[in-house]
Amino acid sequence: MLRIGIDVGGTNTDAVVMDGRDVLSAVKTSTTGDVTSGVREAMEQALGKAGIARERVAHVMIGTTHFTNAVIERNHLSKVAAIRLGLPAAACLPPMVDWPDDLRAAVGGHGYMLRGGYEYHGRILSDLDLEGLDRVADDIAKKGIGAAAITSIFGPVNDAMERRTRDHLLTRIPDLKIVLSSKIGRIGLLERESAAIMNAALLDLADITIVAFGDAVKACGLACGFSITQNDGTLMDADRVRRFPVLTFASGPTNSLRGAAFLTGITDAIVVDIGGTTSDIGALANGFPRQASSVVDIGGVRTNFRMPDVFAVGLGGGSLVADDGKSAGPQSVGYRIAKEARVFGGSALTATDIAVRLGKAAIGDPAKVASIPASLAERAMTTITQTLERAVERCRLSADPIPVITVGGGSILMPDRLGDLEVIRPANFGVANAVGAAIAQISGEVDRIVSLEGTTRKDALAAAEDEARRNARAAGAMVDTIEVIEREDVPLAYLPGNATRIRVRVVGDMEALQ
Amino acid sequence: MSMTGKDRWSITEQDILALEIGAGILGTGGGGNPYLVKLRALEVLRAGHKMEILPLESLPDDAKVVPLGGIGAPVVGVERIKEGAEGVRALRALEDRLGFKADALACQEIGGANSMEPLIIAAQAGIPVVDCDGMGRAFPEMQMTAYSIYGHQSTPSAMADPHGNIVIFDHAVTEIFHERMARAVVVSQGGSSTLALAPMTGAFTKKAAIPGSYSKAIALGRTVLEARAERLDPIAAICAAEGGHVAFKGKITDVKREIAGGFVRGDITIDGFGDWTGQSGAIELQNEFLIFRRDGTTEIVVPDLIVVLDDDDGTPLSTDMLRYGQRIAVLALPAHPLLRTPQALEVIGPKAFGYDDLTYS
Numbered sequence: 001m002l003r004i005g006i007d008v009g010g011t012n013t014d015a016v017v018m019d020g021r022d023v024l025s026a027v028k029t030s031t032t033g034d035v036t037s038g039v040r041e042a043m044e045q046a047l048g049k050a051g052i053a054r055e056r057v058a059h060v061m062i063g064t065t066h067f068t069n070a071v072i073e074r075n076h077l078s079k080v081a082a083i084r085l086g087l088p089a090a091a092c093l094p095p096m097v098d099w100p101d102d103l104r105a106a107v108g109g110h111g112y113m114l115r116g117g118y119e120y121h122g123r124i125l126s127d128l129d130l131e132g133l134d135r136v137a138d139d140i141a142k143k144g145i146g147a148a149a150i151t152s153i154f155g156p157v158n159d160a161m162e163r164r165t166r167d168h169l170l171t172r173i174p175d176l177k178i179v180l181s182s183k184i185g186r187i188g189l190l191e192r193e194s195a196a197i198m199n200a201a202l203l204d205l206a207d208i209t210i211v212a213f214g215d216a217v218k219a220c221g222l223a224c225g226f227s228i229t230q231n232d233g234t235l236m237d238a239d240r241v242r243r244f245p246v247l248t249f250a251s252g253p254t255n256s257l258r259g260a261a262f263l264t265g266i267t268d269a270i271v272v273d274i275g276g277t278t279s280d281i282g283a284l285a286n287g288f289p290r291q292a293s294s295v296v297d298i299g300g301v302r303t304n305f306r307m308p309d310v311f312a313v314g315l316g317g318g319s320l321v322a323d324d325g326k327s328a329g330p331q332s333v334g335y336r337i338a339k340e341a342r343v344f345g346g347s348a349l350t351a352t353d354i355a356v357r358l359g360k361a362a363i364g365d366p367a368k369v370a371s372i373p374a375s376l377a378e379r380a381m382t383t384i385t386q387t388l389e390r391a392v393e394r395c396r397l398s399a400d401p402i403p404v405i406t407v408g409g410g411s412i413l414m415p416d417r418l419g420d421l422e423v424i425r426p427a428n429f430g431v432a433n434a435v436g437a438a439i440a441q442i443s444g445e446v447d448r449i450v451s452l453e454g455t456t457r458k459d460a461l462a463a464a465e466d467e468a469r470r471n472a473r474a475a476g477a478m479v480d481t482i483e484v485i486e487r488e489d490v491p492l493a494y495l496p497g498n499a500t501r502i503r504v505r506v507v508g509d510m511e512a513l514q
Numbered sequence: 515m516s517m518t519g520k521d522r523w524s525i526t527e528q529d530i531l532a533l534e535i536g537a538g539i540l541g542t543g544g545g546g547n548p549y550l551v552k553l554r555a556l557e558v559l560r561a562g563h564k565m566e567i568l569p570l571e572s573l574p575d576d577a578k579v580v581p582l583g584g585i586g587a588p589v590v591g592v593e594r595i596k597e598g599a600e601g602v603r604a605l606r607a608l609e610d611r612l613g614f615k616a617d618a619l620a621c622q623e624i625g626g627a628n629s630m631e632p633l634i635i636a637a638q639a640g641i642p643v644v645d646c647d648g649m650g651r652a653f654p655e656m657q658m659t660a661y662s663i664y665g666h667q668s669t670p671s672a673m674a675d676p677h678g679n680i681v682i683f684d685h686a687v688t689e690i691f692h693e694r695m696a697r698a699v700v701v702s703q704g705g706s707s708t709l710a711l712a713p714m715t716g717a718f719t720k721k722a723a724i725p726g727s728y729s730k731a732i733a734l735g736r737t738v739l740e741a742r743a744e745r746l747d748p749i750a751a752i753c754a755a756e757g758g759h760v761a762f763k764g765k766i767t768d769v770k771r772e773i774a775g776g777f778v779r780g781d782i783t784i785d786g787f788g789d790w791t792g793q794s795g796a797i798e799l800q801n802e803f804l805i806f807r808r809d810g811t812t813e814i815v816v817p818d819l820i821v822v823l824d825d826d827d828g829t830p831l832s833t834d835m836l837r838y839g840q841r842i843a844v845l846a847l848p849a850h851p852l853l854r855t856p857q858a859l860e861v862i863g864p865k866a867f868g869y870d871d872l873t874y875s
Contacts, residue, residue, distance in 0.1 A: 089676040090596070092557060126677075187593045189594070393765065399838075
């Protein structure tokens, strides 16, 4: 069975056709303003190049930065009623208090705080204020707000009040689109609430985008379904993306990490994706990107999504070399490299020029960089190597040697070894993201605080694992392929009753692939 | 009670941003993340409240100064955020119980989140905060303040939660009993409350408090912000400002952390680079960084401050942020003389944390 993987980035839309582990074809096209026509074009080219019968394609997997860009650019966002249950607690910090003004304005700035919520062990903090909720419903109807985000204090420990609030609002406003924070994030009220609000603001765009992707798949003569890749490198079906578009926010770097793992067959490595201006560095553990443990900033807002722990350094193929080779980046010519780098007849001295001067790459016209003194070029390459080495060291989890996989167009800057680490350059490194999308799996997760009184750590972990498996199965994973990839229990300081935070994550293969 | 206003100074939004960094440095790895309390402080300023600092030396001898702060589990604090007026309720309850009016508030712990709690409450109550604190850094327990060490009996005290519950602790025979009883009540209030302690006189405060804590923490934060803006080395700037020195630079090669007796304990191993190439560093922590050893020799001992910074940008790192591979600088900053007396070392010296074989010198 064949799969098509697509990566819709800010500049390029890449597509690959894959048969099992083989990449049959790989193409790069330009991302279009409407996104959809670019997706269709990329699929058409990849299908044509692979020369296969379209009915053999079992599934299309799409990775997109569309929703991230909407938040960053404050575009296509809908108005949201941000409803928090938890008074009297948290009254001093209303919803969206730490958002940039323009983003808060873009979603309407409608925050409501009501009595409700739970304590850390799941006991009720305040009874739900149903009369207040009716007043909120009146206001939503009067203002014509189309979406709501409901966030209860300690909602991840007990989601009953968020669900009850949703049900009550739907009896009043049946077509209101509603997001529950407990379905989106973990402990950390403002971060989870912000994520839920952003999600609600993207629901209309998600509807439009999903319809458009579906049309593109049909227009290519494909009868199969399609899925979207999420932050953790697993898939969501179209219906789930319509409900949780924020879960795609970090899918770009995730797909590049996962693609690198697949192209090399290595499951534990550090991956460096070198682009034109920056390099993204992340780590693979068990074939999956290592997740960030703390908050992640999206468009100026702190969130606590499940996100890969990727950080960027200002070094890429277009980075400017200065100070007699002692500095490279963060200034870069970016996408203008094809005009401004010396190998292309420009006057800027870029990292790519240095690589060509030293014979590490054959790009543009090598004669145009022959006059760069060898000593300067060597010094610049040392600077570049040191930057990459430090970035990789920052990502390392242990002293054990771990391979470094380099992908992306700027990979020519990477030396063959980095300190004591071996560097691997896979075939098809330029389309690692699309490959990553094509091989995505299905996941399920549980993350909550439990009391170990009256139970054992083992039983609590087993119960959490069962629930994570059920979640994965509900999302479309094949039961016998589901395996646990993360199991973590952290006892909480300063709390009695053996309060413990338990987090279990499982993944499995998608049903259509078996 | 007369307290002239001429030498008071006002806290600005910029000061709060600087204090977030300064308090992070003085937190020596613990003290709680100041992010949420910073947001609350900014909200209080934007609501038009005045946040004022009174120099310690301007405090009249007969002034009544109430030390206070947040108490509870950090993981609850990030989810069940404070209602916002707990501190004022605790203060009013204490005043009612004892029949007095507070002239000023004092900070218990300048390191971490509790640095800003008194500023917020004092602004709401319309009184100043004295430029001092009880620790000059962060410590895990209430009895570890210079106030308690030098004889302040912190009961009666009043604890308030977001619901409106108030508990008065009428009398504790020792400061440690007060700490234990307070912890038990915090749990029943949901894990995060605010505690106002019995008032101290101005004369006692001037004798027992660590002086200049706010001006110092804010200046420290500004130093880091300015060094970053001018692309100078923030680590050198911190050392120069605090009279400290870089004890070690290296890469973390091992992080061990566990919870024992309600506290985070752990060991950090560091491989030296630069001037420390070929040497090995080790940090032991209990909520805060307590001991630093170089090649097996003990070099920094609590109560001196062990500050761990990201070597690249000078960001102070708390114990939960440390990871394998981080390039860090370990700074030794001297503890205030009030924390180094034999009397103080009994409560906050190495033996108080179970290091029976170590002596602070």
